[in-house]
Amino acid sequence: MIADRSVPTWVLTDVVRSALAWARLALERAGLRGVADVRCGFWSGWLHRLVEGVVGAGLAASWGTLMVYGGGASSYAPPSSYGVRLCSPGDATSIARVVNRAFSQYVWWHPVSPNDVLTRLRRAGTVCYVAVDEGGDVVGCVDASIYTALDGGLTADVGLLAVDPGHQGRGLGKALVSAVIEALARRGVRRVGVDSASGLEAFYRSLGFRERRRWVTVRVPIPALPQSIPTLEEWGSWSNTTRDISANS
Ligand SMILES: CC(C)(COP(=O)(O)OP(=O)(O)OC[C@H]1O[C@@H](n2cnc3c(N)ncnc32)[C@H](O)[C@@H]1OP(=O)(O)O)[C@@H](O)C(=O)NCCC(=O)NCCS
Incomplete structure (x- = not known):
């Protein structure tokens, strides 16, 4: 999951929520149970926190670095x-x-x-x-x-x-x-x-590899992923209520 920091946080939150809801639907249709790993491109922690804001805290996370051969x-x-x-x-x-x-x-x-x-x-x-x-x-x-x-x-x-x-x-x-x-x-x-x-x-x-950017993988139980694809009306109401979690980043 990679996001452009210049997009307003409430838009990103809605996009993350619907992407994860689609992922849940696809995983459940494939008969999969258990956990899903959500890999976030990571700059100063904000996308990771945004995903946690959508799926809830208390999740295992692992960290690493995308490196490119020079x-x-x-x-x-x-x-x-x-x-x-x-x-x-x-x-x-x-x-x-x-x-x-x-x-x-x-x-x-x-x-x-x-x-x-x-x-x-x-x-x-x-x-x-x-x-x-x-x-x-x-x-x-x-x-x-x-x-x-x-x-x-x-x-x-x-x-x-x-x-x-x-x-x-x-x-x-x-x-x-x-x-x-x-x-x-x-x-x-x-x-x-x-x-x-x-x-x-x-x-x-x-x-010969050089660091390009950090990433974090958030492990989420599939039942904790957002359940339904949001309707346009829901998108509108979330947009008004979503806290701007970037304020503290
Ligand atoms: C990573 C891994 C493949 C390295 O294999 P290896 O045969 O032990 O590596 P090498 O003997 O060629 O080690 C080369 C150098 O890397 C360093 N190194 C190896 N494993 C390391 C580790 N886990 N943490 C930090 N440094 C490590 C060694 O100290 C050595 O340094 P030196 O050349 O300055 O003495 C092996 O540790 C492994 O299988 N780890 C578990 C799986 C894993 O993490 N895979 C990579 C995921 S990105």
Whole structure:
């Protein structure tokens, strides 16, 4: 969710409320229960507070930074006795295991299944590498999805970077990100972004990424999302009563 700060807060509140109501409708129609993660582009906290104003307080939130590759970083080879190779669909089960072990430290993590991984790998424009130990077992992974941006330039997002906790701190994370960046460059991708989890900014900085903006993800139980799409009359009455929560930001 990204919003233009120059738009009046009451308009944004109404837009957020109806966007979340549509999201609830879509999620419930798809038979989904549980929680939804609302990712907010984040500048000085106001959009995050606006979303909380709509859905209520007491929600888990996680923070991070959108970082963009600036080029010119050193290339990192895997440490000795490890290798990095392109992944294949047969790696899906091992990737799911490594990813779930590595991400279990985050309260916001939803475990992924081998099928989730396969779906991700089969998306058009996905590039994926795995790190393997000397026995050939998968101990790390990274993927990136390539898309054409509005200006026609090839762009990619790095995602799902994980190293098994038993193999962290040996240079595998850097080797994996290096491998995927080099593969993207060979495919003509000029812009690469990553959503860094909070605290990993220095790791990505050492790989040539620069901070662009902070984000926050607000976790909301689906039943706490606004329920119905507002009518024009409701829009009018909210507009008159909505407190301008930007006043204190
Ligand atoms: C992030 C991750 C992939 C790094 O893998 P790794 O193999 O341990 O990384 P490397 O050994 O290549 O470490 C490179 C550098 O990053 C630093 N680093 C690694 N993990 C870090 C962490 N969690 N917090 C802060 N710094 C970290 C290391 O200290 C090292 O610094 P140095 O080169 O100055 O010594 C791994 O910690 C992981 O799987 N974390 C859980 C999943 C995750 O957070 N994925 C990324 C989401 S954006």
